[in-house]
Amino acid sequence: MARKVTLTLCVLGLAALSALLTGCGQDRPTLYVYNWGDYIDEDILEEFEKEFNMKVVYDTFSTNEDLYVKLKSGGSTYDVIFPSDYMLTRMLNENMLEKIDLSKIPNHRHIDESLMGTVYDPDNEYSLPYMWGTIGILYNTTMVAEPVDSWDALWDPRYAKEILMLDSQRDSMAAALIKLGYSINTLDKQELAEAGELLKQQKPLVLAYVVDEGKDKMVSGEAALALTWSGEAMYAISENDDLAYVIPKEGTNVWFDVMAIPKGAKNLEGALQFMDFLNRPEIALRNADYIGYATPNLAARAMLPEEIRDDPQAYPNLDALENAEFFVHLGDTLKDYDRIWTEVKAH
Amino acid sequence: MVRFLKRSYIYLVFVFLYMPIAVLMVYSFNDSRSRGMWGGFTLRWYVELFQDRTIMSSLYSTLFIGVVSAIIATVIGTLAAIGIHNSRGIQKKLIMNVTYLPVLNPEIVTAISLMILFVFAKVRLGYLTLLLAHITFNIPYVILSVLPKLRQLNKHLYEAALDLGCTPARALWKVIIPEIMPGIITGLLLAFTLSIDDFVISFFTTGSGVSTLSITIYSMARRGINPKINALSTIMFTFVLLLLIIVNIRQAREQRKGRNGRNGQKSHFDSLRSRFSGA
Amino acid sequence: MKRSTLFPYVVWMALFIIVPMVLVLYYAFTVPTESGATWSLENFARFFEPIYLRVLWRSLRLAVISTVICLVIGYPAAMVMSGNAFEQKHVILLLFVVPMWMNFLLRTYAWLTILERNGVINVVLNSLNLPSLNILYTEGAVVLGMVYNFLPFMVLPIYSVLSKIDRGVVEAAGDLGANAFQVFAKVIFPLSLPGVVSGVTMVFMPALTTFVISRLLGGGQFTLIGNLIEQQFLVVGDWGFGSSISVVMIVLILLSMAIMSFFEGEEKDVALW
Numbered sequence: 001m002a003r004k005v006t007l008t009l010c011v012l013g014l015a016a017l018s019a020l021l022t023g024c025g026q027d028r029p030t031l032y033v034y035n036w037g038d039y040i041d042e043d044i045l046e047e048f049e050k051e052f053n054m055k056v057v058y059d060t061f062s063t064n065e066d067l068y069v070k071l072k073s074g075g076s077t078y079d080v081i082f083p084s085d086y087m088l089t090r091m092l093n094e095n096m097l098e099k100i101d102l103s104k105i106p107n108h109r110h111i112d113e114s115l116m117g118t119v120y121d122p123d124n125e126y127s128l129p130y131m132w133g134t135i136g137i138l139y140n141t142t143m144v145a146e147p148v149d150s151w152d153a154l155w156d157p158r159y160a161k162e163i164l165m166l167d168s169q170r171d172s173m174a175a176a177l178i179k180l181g182y183s184i185n186t187l188d189k190q191e192l193a194e195a196g197e198l199l200k201q202q203k204p205l206v207l208a209y210v211v212d213e214g215k216d217k218m219v220s221g222e223a224a225l226a227l228t229w230s231g232e233a234m235y236a237i238s239e240n241d242d243l244a245y246v247i248p249k250e251g252t253n254v255w256f257d258v259m260a261i262p263k264g265a266k267n268l269e270g271a272l273q274f275m276d277f278l279n280r281p282e283i284a285l286r287n288a289d290y291i292g293y294a295t296p297n298l299a300a301r302a303m304l305p306e307e308i309r310d311d312p313q314a315y316p317n318l319d320a321l322e323n324a325e326f327f328v329h330l331g332d333t334l335k336d337y338d339r340i341w342t343e344v345k346a347h
Numbered sequence: 348m349v350r351f352l353k354r355s356y357i358y359l360v361f362v363f364l365y366m367p368i369a370v371l372m373v374y375s376f377n378d379s380r381s382r383g384m385w386g387g388f389t390l391r392w393y394v395e396l397f398q399d400r401t402i403m404s405s406l407y408s409t410l411f412i413g414v415v416s417a418i419i420a421t422v423i424g425t426l427a428a429i430g431i432h433n434s435r436g437i438q439k440k441l442i443m444n445v446t447y448l449p450v451l452n453p454e455i456v457t458a459i460s461l462m463i464l465f466v467f468a469k470v471r472l473g474y475l476t477l478l479l480a481h482i483t484f485n486i487p488y489v490i491l492s493v494l495p496k497l498r499q500l501n502k503h504l505y506e507a508a509l510d511l512g513c514t515p516a517r518a519l520w521k522v523i524i525p526e527i528m529p530g531i532i533t534g535l536l537l538a539f540t541l542s543i544d545d546f547v548i549s550f551f552t553t554g555s556g557v558s559t560l561s562i563t564i565y566s567m568a569r570r571g572i573n574p575k576i577n578a579l580s581t582i583m584f585t586f587v588l589l590l591l592i593i594v595n596i597r598q599a600r601e602q603r604k605g606r607n608g609r610n611g612q613k614s615h616f617d618s619l620r621s622r623f624s625g626a
Numbered sequence: 627m628k629r630s631t632l633f634p635y636v637v638w639m640a641l642f643i644i645v646p647m648v649l650v651l652y653y654a655f656t657v658p659t660e661s662g663a664t665w666s667l668e669n670f671a672r673f674f675e676p677i678y679l680r681v682l683w684r685s686l687r688l689a690v691i692s693t694v695i696c697l698v699i700g701y702p703a704a705m706v707m708s709g710n711a712f713e714q715k716h717v718i719l720l721l722f723v724v725p726m727w728m729n730f731l732l733r734t735y736a737w738l739t740i741l742e743r744n745g746v747i748n749v750v751l752n753s754l755n756l757p758s759l760n761i762l763y764t765e766g767a768v769v770l771g772m773v774y775n776f777l778p779f780m781v782l783p784i785y786s787v788l789s790k791i792d793r794g795v796v797e798a799a800g801d802l803g804a805n806a807f808q809v810f811a812k813v814i815f816p817l818s819l820p821g822v823v824s825g826v827t828m829v830f831m832p833a834l835t836t837f838v839i840s841r842l843l844g845g846g847q848f849t850l851i852g853n854l855i856e857q858q859f860l861v862v863g864d865w866g867f868g869s870s871i872s873v874v875m876i877v878l879i880l881l882s883m884a885i886m887s888f889f890e891g892e893e894k895d896v897a898l899w
Contacts, residue, residue: 032555037570042400057556058401060566069863075465075472076554161760167846208763208845216571222743338862345857346681346849353711357718360703360777364725367736367774370746374739423634430632442632445639448647453835453879455852456872459859460646463869467649483642486635519631546731546838551859561731568735568842572742580732587727595720 030055031270034070034078036257037062037212039131041290048277054270062211063168071096077264079271085120085256086170088127089329097126098261104272107279110299114318118256119326127258128275131293133230134254134316134324135171136247138215138237143224151179151248153225155198160205162224164217167209169341170327171253172199175227178251184325187333196340200347209345218243229255231293234314238292245313251323254316256296368584375577392578399575405563408474409543412559416481417538423482424489424538425531429523431490432497446487457484458551465552472554480552481542488541489534496530654869669870678854682874685850688765689833692772693780696829697822699773700780704821705814707781708788719785726778734771734842741767741843763845771839772829779828787821788814823886831879851875 033045037060045056059078061067064087070076072094083091091097102108108116108128121127139148143162154163154175165172174184176195186192207223214226215236228236233245259278261271277283284300294315295301301309308314318324330337375393379386396402431442449457461483465476504526508518524531546561553562567573654670656663672678712718725733740746741762748758761767791814799813837852849857851871858868 037566046400059556059558062569063861065861065863069860070554072863073466073865074469075462075476077471078555161763203847206847208847210846211569213569213571220572220742220744338864342854342857342862343677345846346677346854350711353706353709357703357706357711360699361721363774364722364777367733367740368725368728370739371732371736423638426631427635430630430635434632442636442639445643448643451879451883453831453852453872453875455835455837455855456650456876457646459855459868459872460650461642462859463649463653463865464642464646479642483638486638490635540727544729546729561729564729564731564735565838568731568738572739576732576735577739580728580736583732584728588724591720591724591727595716 028053028055029267029270030057031080031267031274032057032059032078032265033080033274034059034061034067034076035080035082036060039082039257039291039293041287044278044283044287047283048274052270052273052277054267054273056274065169071262077266078262079265079267080274081260081262082130082257083260084327085118085258086327086329088120088258088260091260091262092121092126093329096263098263098265098268099125100127100261100275101272105276105279107276107281110279110281110284110297112296112298112301115256115296119328120256121258127260128279129296130257130259130278131231131288131291132254132256132296133294133314134247134252134321135174135227135229136233136245136252136313137225138218138228138233138243138245139225140218140221140223140240140242141244142242143221147244148225148246149249151175151250153248154227155179155202155205157205159224161207163202163206164214164223164226164228165199165202165206165209166214166227167211169337171229172209172227172344173337173341174253174327176202178248178253178323181250184253185328185330187330189336192333192336192340196344199340199344203344203347215239229293230314231291233292234308234311235292247313247316247321251325252321254318254321254324254326368580371577371580372584375574375581377574380574392574393582396575396578396582401558401563402560402575402579405558405560408477408557409560412474412477412481412549413539413542416478416485416542417535419478420482420485420538421489421531421535424486424534425493425524425527427486428490428493428497428527428530429519432494446490449484450487450491454547455551458548461548462551472552473557476552476554477549477557477559480548481545484545484548485538485541488537489531492534492537493527493530496527500526650869650872652869653865654873657866669866670874672867673870673874678871681849681854682851684848685834685852688769688772688848688850689830692769692776692833693826693830695769695773696777696780697826700777700825701784701822704781704784704788708785722778722781730775731838733775734839737767737771737774737843738762741770762843763847765844765848767843768840768848771843772833772836775839776829776832779832780825783824783828784818784821787818787824791817819889823889827883827886830882834878835875 031054033056035058039060040058042058045058048054049056061070064084067081067083068087068090071078071081071091088097102124105128108124111129115129115132116124118129137148137151137153139153144153144159153159154165165175170184173192173195176198177184177186177191180191180194180198182188182191182195208217210217210226214228215232217223218226218228218236219239221240221242228245230245230247233243237243237245259275261268265271278287279297281297281299281303284295284297285303288295288297288300289304292314301315376388376390377386378389378391427442431439431446434442458480461476461480462472465472465479470476500523504522505518508522509515513521543559544561545559546565549559550562550565553559558566564576564579567576655665655667657666657668707715707718707722738745742748743758743760743762745762747761751758761770795817796809796813799809804812835852837850837856840848840850840853846853851874855868855871855875858864858871
């Protein structure tokens, strides 16, 4: 009996060992990519693997804060990450990013000039834009009587338990701050406290705090209104004609998600190749088409169907957009945000 | 009449326990993404399941971590049980108390404490940290499965082996280990099951794109209903059911041979009890 | 036999059980400063602010409710199963065990499909011309998830104690003139107490500390202690506060263990294991 078991154990051990060896022993370099959930056409990853003979390990996060904490607490190394604008500033301030060599990314010439060299990274030394968009309200026209045009709709008691909020502190706070008429980058403790109160008041009306599952819920008619990002909205509308997206009249946040390389990346070469690959017009086109967000890649945008290319909801004219603000990094005030958001969730 | 009522009550509880699983199984064959309607019979979710690279690679990680952590935990745990069995007094108490710690501690506390340790020691989170974490929470269960067998052991066997000229190591290998083998195997299986079922500890100690099945299911479930998960559930449930039936038939056979007494039933409880930390 | 076989385990334990716990304590009792860290009770002070005490209260309340429901459903089930209503007892027992072997995330996920606004329950209700119910993302859904996941942990220990009760004792009570209720109240129930305590422990602990059930079935609406800890470590990155909540949780668990073993008397073995 004992011998039999020993033998079995040995076999199992060997099997496991050989599995480990085949798993890691390949010569192909590995590229670790950390992106938002549902934020790429995964077939593109496979094509990249084939063309560059590289293995892509693809991991996802759901908010900028998740990304930051994961990188900051250490323990993980990635080669390409996709933070948003304000998070880019924070990471730059804390010296968490590697410089990128634009000459290794020839396809960056396709990117819209007006979206390059933003305040976050004036010379594009550390980042290239990946997608951009706005925040607004996605609503179901069969469940909401009149057209929505104001952030007040998310506080409308008629839609109690039919409202979805984002489980992301900057975005949900932004909705409350805009509604109150304050800047979404306010450092004023009083204004922040008011916004926190407003979110606590709203809580009985909220069905759930969601991130990636929001669009599925809207598509299947689980909720009437949702605070959401423009690209999520475009995807949802393409799945369900009853849905509509609006940028409320009080204002919105215009955001950019960028590609960057964190300090400690092991596969710099691969990271640059990956960024270049994503900016090939036909790849960028497929990607934008698949996930529904606005691509900064002009060559790709030109190939999109006209009704998407010129859709003011998907590709708003930045100059014409009133009361639109970018997020900026808040420095120490972030602690107040963390605290207020924890309190709202705990309420 | 009373008997009928009693039975109906149990059947009612079974309906409660099995309805969700049955619903998942039915919907795994539904050719429509929406739950409201039946879009016809399909196997496409199963096809998509096997083509999903995230799911397949996490299945592989789950099995790999499960097998390796169970084997290592069994070796360390068995040796530890023998050592504990032969300790006395304060030393024994101390070790037993520390052994109970991960069993009694809320899983999330064990999880964050290990995460802090790994990050603090600058170990890259991934396969290695997952493995270390799984071995850590598995060892106590191995010890607790082996210890009862050691208590049943005849003390004089070992001495007799020494008297007959065995070296201590050889006596351990030839005499003790075979005697406690049922306990070791229970421990091994238990460790394997706990490892593949674990979510909380893996969730906090993994990184760099390594994901177990539980973690993948969690992130998919957070994103909403997904027919692929239904297909996965159906496969896993069928697998578990078959496994349990086989194990039970074997146990029933052994019981008939009169060897194991009521051992069969007991092992269910033991394994179940230990799973109470499973959420 | 040599005690040296303990060596690898002792090293492992020190490294992966003791050191991590010490680190948790360290983070709980310090706050970071410019030059490192100083000892402080600030993290604990924060936990005792009303807003977090409400989270604690909610966690305790939901855990107690789930435990009570499990007991109310589970005790009769265990009694019936240990009695002679079924010929094939071990098959019935097995049927109880099977769902437990399925991944618990899948078990929780299954309820999403059933409870949704357009889920199974509401489809059935609507087809009967009844109005839809909002069940998902309520406290009720969270409790349901806990009861569903932990019910077998209540039934099995009670069953195992009940089936060990000497039939003779029960018959003797009947012969001495006790009616069915008295037999239950004076004989069976007291004898089954160790099983009850064990079951209560096994349901209460995971219910108190879960963060998955409340996240999936509560829609991020109902923060429990577990969610608070998760949030501090994975979203906010405040290890100090997260660690201090963990320490509070350990203390809570130890306290309830002490209370349980007080009720249980001598049969300590059962409660722990």
